[in-house]
Amino acid sequence: KQEVTQIPAALSVPEGENLVLNCSFTDSAIYNLQWFRQDPGKGLTSLLLIQSSQREQTSGRLNASLDKSSGRSTLYIAASQPGDSATYLCAVNTNAGKSTFGDGTTLTVKP
Amino acid sequence: GAGVSQTPSNKVTEKGKYVELRCDPISGHTALYWYRQSLGQGPEFLIYFQGTGAADDSGLPNDRFFAVRPEGSVSTLKIQRTERGDSAVYLCASSRGPSGDYEQYFGPGTRLTVT
Numbered sequence: 001k002q003e004v005t006q007i008p009a010a011l012s013v014p015e016g017e018n019l020v021l022n023c024s025f026t027d028s029a030i031y032n033l034q035w036f037r038q039d040p041g042k043g044l045t046s047l048l049l050i051q052s053s054q055r056e057q058t059s060g061r062l063n064a065s066l067d068k069s070s071g072r073s074t075l076y077i078a079a080s081q082p083g084d085s086a087t088y089l090c091a092v093n094t095n096a097g098k099s100t101f102g103d104g105t106t107l108t109v110k111p
Numbered sequence: 112g113a114g115v116s117q118t119p120s121n122k123v124t125e126k127g128k129y130v131e132l133r134c135d136p137i138s139g140h141t142a143l144y145w146y147r148q149s150l151g152q153g154p155e156f157l158i159y160f161q162g163t164g165a166a167d168d169s170g171l172p173n174d175r176f177f178a179v180r181p182e183g184s185v186s187t188l189k190i191q192r193t194e195r196g197d198s199a200v201y202l203c204a205s206s207r208g209p210s211g212d213y214e215q216y217f218g219p220g221t222r223l224t225v226t
Contacts, residue, residue, distance in 0.1 A: 004153070031211035043115075043202060044154070044217040051212075089153050096209040097142060097167050101153030 002027045002094045006102035013080055014110050021075040021105045023090035028068045031093040035064050035075050038087045038104070047075070047088075080109045113137070115218035117203050123224045124193055132188040132221045136205030143186050144206075144215060145178055146170075147199040154202055160186060161209060193225045 003026045013019050023033070032051045036044040048057045048064040050073070056065040063076040073090060087106045091099040116135045124130050136143050142161055146154035156170040160180045171177075175193075180186040190197055200220040206213040 034210075034214060036217075043219040044204075046214050046216060049214045091153075091215075093210050095167070096211040097144065097159030097161065098156050098169070099144075099154075099210055099215065100156065101146075103151065103153045 002092060002100040004090060004092050004100050004102040006088075006090060006105050008105060009103070010106045010108075012108040012110065015080060015082060017080050017109075018076070018078050019080055019107070021077070021088050021107070023073040023075070023092075023102055025071045025073075025092045025100075027092075027094055028071050029094060030068060031096070033064075033066055033073050034091045034093070034099070035062075035073075036089045036091065038089060040087075044089065077107075080107075082109045082111050085109050115203055115205050115216055117201075117218040117221050119221060120219065121222045121224075123226060126193060126195060126225055128193050130190050130193055130223065132190075132201050132223070134186045134188070134203030134205075134218060136184065136186070136203070137216055138184075140205035140207055140216075141183070142206045142209055142213070143180060144204040144210065145186070145188050146202045146204065148202055148220070149199050157188070159210075166209075190223075193223075195225045198223055198225045 035047040050066045061078040087104040089104040145157040148154045159167040163183045175191045178188045204215040204217045
């Protein structure tokens with residue numbers, strides 16, 4: 001059974017800092033890994049999707065990496081802004097339609 | 112274009128009642144998913160449709176939960192004899208094809224409260 005862990009559960013940083021969020025998973029036989037953002041009381045917004053054959057994906061100030069063999073992914077956020085404050089979730093897809101989510105990292109960026 | 116929509120946004124029901132939650136996926140998306148999310152936790156997979164058929168329903172917790180997608184577009188999640196433990200946010204997502212290949216796009220969720 002796939003298990004996904006996100007550490008830390010919460011993170012607070014000053015504006016402008018670069019930061020890394022971590023996601024680890026137990027079963028390396030994955031199709032892909034997707035990072036999401038969730039604002040309080042809202043649904044999930046897709047940030048980046050990394051296929052199992054890829055090592056990283058970039059979108060603006062975000063960079064996600066994937067190391068399947070070690071069961072790890074990181075989400076790097078450059079030059080953080082208060083608007084980045086949200087919960088960040090990773091989801092691992094280990095069969096065609098089923099995703100397993102971590103419990104998220106809640107990020108607070110202080111002005 | 113329009114994103115995934117879910118109705119109602121909030122539903123309060125009494126223990127033992129029957130509820131239906133509706134999901135309208137993005138037009139043209141063949142895959143549709145239901146998840147539920149409890150406070151402070153990540154979404155938990157319930158069921159995945161490819162077209163009209165349930166391709167994977169392994170996440171449905173028991174036989175009180177059932178979902179349909181009769182025409183391969185709108186889906187309804189049905190919960191019979193609701194229990195207080197069913198209280199959660201129910202999220203729907205859709206994708207162009209199976210989530211093994213395509214990004215999932217989520218709706219805003221339905222907050223279900225069972226009193």
